[in-house]
Amino acid sequence: MELVTVEDIRAAADNLAGIAVRTPLLPQTWGTPERPLSLKPENLQPVGAFKIRGAYHAIASLPDEVRRGGVVTHSSGNHGQAVAYAAAVFGVPAVVVVPDVAPATKIESIRSYGAEVVLVPGAERLDTTERIAAERGLAIVPPFDHRDVIAGQGTVGLEILADEPAVDVVLVQVGGGGLASGVSTAVKALRPTAKVYGVEPAVAPDARDSLAAGRLVPYPDEQRYASIADGMRTALSELTLAHLSAHLDGIVTVAEDEIRAAVGVLARQGRLVAEPSGATTTAAYLYHVDELPTGRTVAVVSGGNLPAELLADLVTA
Amino acid sequence: MELVTVEDIRAAADNLAGIAVRTPLLPQTWGTPERPLSLKPENLQPVGAFKIRGAYHAIASLPDEVRRGGVVTHSSGNHGQAVAYAAAVFGVPAVVVVPDVAPATKIESIRSYGAEVVLVPGAERLDTTERIAAERGLAIVPPFDHRDVIAGQGTVGLEILADEPAVDVVLVQVGGGGLASGVSTAVKALRPTAKVYGVEPAVAPDARDSLAAGRLVPYPDEQRYASIADGMRTALSELTLAHLSAHLDGIVTVAEDEIRAAVGVLARQGRLVAEPSGATTTAAYLYHVDELPTGRTVAVVSGGNLPAELLADLVTA
CATH class of the missing domain: 3.40.50.1100 (Rossmann fold)
Incomplete structure (x- = not known):
């Protein structure tokens, strides 16, 4: 590896x-x-966490034509906010898939950076993220992997x-x-x-x-x-x-x-x-x-x- | 001026x-x-405040032989802590004259930097500071003037x-x-x-x-x-x-x-x-x-x- x-x-x-x-x-x-x-x-x-570093660099490293299509991630926490924030800096669309039990404040915060929030049952987060990425042509920005x-x-x-x-x-x-x-x-x-x-x-x-x-x-x-x-x-x-x-x-x-x-x-x-x-x-x-x-x-x-x-x-x- | x-x-x-x-x-x-x-x-x-900047620079600007004799100030707040901290950096004695109604936490904090705390009735702060400066040959580091x-x-x-x-x-x-x-x-x-x-x-x-x-x-x-x-x-x-x-x-x-x-x-x-x-x-x-x-x-x-x-x-x- x-x-x-x-x-x-x-x-x-x-x-x-x-x-x-x-x-x-x-x-x-x-x-x-x-x-x-x-x-x-x-x-x-x-965004209140180091996550902006990885999220922004990952989005910045995408080929231009991929990045223009937008990004998606499945973190309801700091990484989700970081992806939303970084996408806004580039002016590209962002979707954040969030478990439907997430606190309203976190959802509001992600939305405040202009990202679309998709609420799903927690167990469906990964599948939904991959489906949305495929359907809409979005690049997945994973939290750490x-x-x-x-x-x-x-x-x-x-x-x-x-x-x-x-x-x-x-x-x-x-x-x-x-x-x-x-x-x-x-x-x-x-x-x-x-x-x-x-x-x-x-x-x-x-x-x-x-x-x-x-x-x-x-x-x-x-x-x-x-x-x-x-x-x-x-x-x-x-x-x-x-x-x-x-x-x-x-x-x-x-x-x-x-x-x-x-x-x-x-x-x-x-x-x-x-x-x-x-x-x-x-x-x-x-x-x-x-x-x-x-x-x-x-x-x-x-x-x-x-x-x-x-x-x-x-x-x- | x-x-x-x-x-x-x-x-x-x-x-x-x-x-x-x-x-x-x-x-x-x-x-x-x-x-x-x-x-x-x-x-x-x-020390939790900008005061370190002025206090340190004022002490650093004293002639060597004056600074070696030590410093005194009369603030019980952030400036007192800053003078105590800055004096410790130079390894010179510091006295902080504090009103006897000051909270114990502030007094402890000043002492934690190695300064001597002199408790006086609030109205006597300035006179005591000047007297101690004269008696002990200490340089006064005022809070702003x-x-x-x-x-x-x-x-x-x-x-x-x-x-x-x-x-x-x-x-x-x-x-x-x-x-x-x-x-x-x-x-x-x-x-x-x-x-x-x-x-x-x-x-x-x-x-x-x-x-x-x-x-x-x-x-x-x-x-x-x-x-x-x-x-x-x-x-x-x-x-x-x-x-x-x-x-x-x-x-x-x-x-x-x-x-x-x-x-x-x-x-x-x-x-x-x-x-x-x-x-x-x-x-x-x-x-x-x-x-x-x-x-x-x-x-x-x-x-x-x-x-x-x-x-x-x-x-x-």
Whole structure:
């Protein structure tokens, strides 16, 4: 299997200039001296998540005549918003297939970027996406299982290295694995001595088990959906497993109460609104220090879209 | 009176490289087409406010032998924390004179940076600061009434222009006026056609009245302390009034309920934790659009230090 290279990621960075925010590293005064902490605040991207990087780069990489025909995806979450936003930048049509149980706020947000929302029963999402793509001649932009998407997400890693060339440890979310694949590719290419750890919810650690087994080890839906980290309920693909097998130094799994507490710490101490998925790396830093090397540490805050009531609850928890 | 120049601000920027975070402009999807909105998130600085810029630059500009003797200031708020942080970077002693009614969290925060806290009755703050400075040979670092402090804060304006050279409107907080003095100096020097508006609480609009009268028009304490924007309860000095008279295009005053609502919008839509003072410019953008020109607009988010309970309250208000 051909893996994404740092050259692919550099090409993505060229595409993303002026589209994705060049987020800074934010040094935190509440880190420990052994592990000075900086945050990479991807929650501050226009759609509130790193997903704009992969979605935009994937759409930008389509042949002109294909892109003009429009795009379709099946994520109700941050990737769906990112595809809608990126398609609007190009002025091409976008369809987002959304399970009919999705919250109204997410549907409204996707529509606000001008995309068409197609509501279907959850189990029909993939089939419907493929049918619409075929019927209307739309290009499918998958959330993570695509080399261009991985290359786009990898620009987060390029920027970390540019801003902190001496970084020792990078903590990155693993849901479907697109972000972790891209970031670990960039970091290991530019600084092989740096360690990259994936972080996922302990209630459904499919990345940990898949890496240990050397093959995909999925968890049942009910277990994946037990995590508050709704952006990380997906499982790895063969493509992302191959990247993570090649580049990751380990997986840290975090408990639900640790994730909830980390959302509060990021708001109070980091002045950042992070969704539960975005706070998992901070949870690893705060509560799993014995599993991590010492040194200059960067935690990616992957997104910041969560209900206001939940945020209010976790800020004072 | 000699005003700060853009060359002074450029020199400050050189000093601040690697100390202050180079905050990006964050394009917001909830701005209006007539006034595309970007935020300048100074709440993401290490001490949670732009104040690190002026405090650090002022300390860096002291002669070596003076700086080695240490510094003193009398702010219990963000400037006190910034002086403590900046002094720690230089490894010199810092004393922060704090009114004995200050919340324990603020005192702890100042101490966490290694500064000595001297508690006094509020009315004795200035006298105590001057006495300690004289007795111990410490240099006073005032919160805004100082050219080096203004030059440091002005780097916010340089960065806005670097990231959005075609900016049309800049909205900036006016408390003591240091930030607005520096920002307006930089913006007008680099793009004379851009408009710069100061924003202050309507309950005590001393900047508006002072600019109209051409002299300092202070408001009584009880009126200034009626605003939830606790970072803006100070009044202009002759020095900052002179800068604002030369450079500002106008003042927008915002109501208390507008400030509170803007904190919620910034958290929910901007994924930023802003203190009430930091949200005043967003309040101006949201609720005083008829007082502002059209065009590309940048709102400075000056700080993000507020009690968790207040944040939780305003997020869902």
